[in-house]
Amino acid sequence: MSAEQILSNARLVTADRVFLGSVVMRDGLIADVAEGLSRLPQAQDLNGDFLLPGLVELHTDNLEKHMTPRPGVDWPSRSAVLSHDAQIIAAGITTVFDAISIGDVNPKGNRMQKLPAMLEAISSASDAGLTRAEHRLHLRCELCHPDTLSVFRDLVEHPLVQLVSVMDHSPGQRQFVMESKYREYYMGKYHLTTTQMEEFIVLQKANSREYSTRYRAAIVEHCLARGLSVASHDDATLAHVEESARYGMTIAEFPTTAEAARGSQQNGMKVLMGAPNIVRGGSHSGNVAAADLAAEGLLDILSSDYYPASLLQAAFALAAQSERVDLAEAIRMVSLAPARAAGLIDRGEIAPGLRADLVQARSQDGLPVVQQVWRQAKRMF
Known part of the structure; x- marks a missing residue:
């Protein structure tokens, strides 16, 4: 079983709204999506950047x-x-x-x-x-x-x-x-x-x-x-x-x-x-x-x-x-x-059970700048 990864303090863009929250990735999939910040010490802080589906x-x-x-x-x-x-x-x-x-x-x-x-x-x-x-x-x-x-x-x-x-x-x-x-x-x-x-x-x-x-x-x-x-x-x-x-x-x-x-x-x-x-x-x-x-x-x-x-x-x-x-x-x-x-x-959405294809992007004067990319929970960029 692959190690669990937690991405926290991100502006999650789901299929219908944008909110500050956290995502848990496990075995290549999105295991959980939650509002608010994770309190777990292993969570990766995305510093308020956007987290988007791949x-x-x-x-x-x-x-x-x-x-x-x-x-x-x-x-x-x-x-x-x-x-x-x-x-x-x-x-x-x-x-x-x-x-x-x-x-x-x-x-x-x-x-x-x-x-x-x-x-x-x-x-x-x-x-x-x-x-x-x-x-x-x-x-x-x-x-x-x-x-x-x-x-x-x-x-x-x-x-x-x-x-x-x-x-x-x-x-x-x-x-x-x-x-x-x-x-x-x-x-x-x-x-x-x-x-x-x-x-x-x-x-x-x-x-x-x-x-x-x-x-x-x-x-x-x-x-x-x-x-x-x-x-x-x-x-x-x-x-x-x-x-x-x-x-x-x-x-x-x-x-x-x-x-x-x-x-x-x-x-x-x-x-x-x-x-x-x-x-x-x-x-x-x-x-x-x-x-x-x-x-x-x-x-x-x-x-x-x-x-x-x-x-x-x-x-x-x-x-x-x-x-x-x-x-x-x-x-x-x-x-x-x-x-x-x-x-x-x-794929195509930040939702439990779907592939953990995710993009961290930071907006610089309205221009999105890609920071990290994961495909099936593996960081690719």
Whole structure:
């Protein structure tokens, strides 16, 4: 039996309130939660800092930045995973769904060639006990790529796969309903000439017409049969939402309009938005702001997307700025809500019987600074 640990004098953020209290950890689980200070001499004094449930991240592309730190530079895969993992745990994230992109929309990219190495590195590092956060896999399926369905079928049986999203990033719809924004984004990101951009647009539109509808149906059917959570992506209209709902999707990633977010909730889908959207004060693509959705009660889950530290920062910022969302609710958006949406019922909340995944954070002028992180009662940071 593992030794008992007591954390005391902390502002506990539970699922519904914040109060000064203590937590007892035993055998990797939360054994007790109590108001007030512990009188036991072995209790660790957290000096009034916040004690939060470990954050649960459903959608992050952060690993890719470590795999390819510069254009044309391929970093050793296990080293990349461990660097990514260190950044994740330092952000207070104890469960992370690493997003693996199937279908490369970069005409100069080699994402598809890197997939086997990425999966092997994540799996082997986790199996060897080298990672500090718990890693799961999120397959992001780009429907307008000819090879997406075959690669999906090759990867979906991997034991770490627990979440799948389907998306169509072709121009003129969804995230890029304004084709000018599409041109601006891809020409800037991938350094395309005007001629290359025109050829790319024609190809992407043709591929979308050819593959998108039938690939979406096939992928979702396979996921539901296997019991995997499925997310839509960039739904912009009520028609998009109703299509996603008919397919049985349960998460709406990054709806681009308030109409789509509202329709998603009405159809039983959890609305997920980017934490950087909160921190930056809006969408980089000109779509609906996450804070505006929160003000209308249309925001359920936050994701760090491309910047791990944004997850906790956004939760504190939202609680400070919103008249509707308090800190307990904001923390639910980065812990309990994503855990449940992904089918994880053993974590995401400070409550007896759940995993002792915990984060000590100190607020410095409103910015949360992570002090310690525990996963299953073992200190990881």
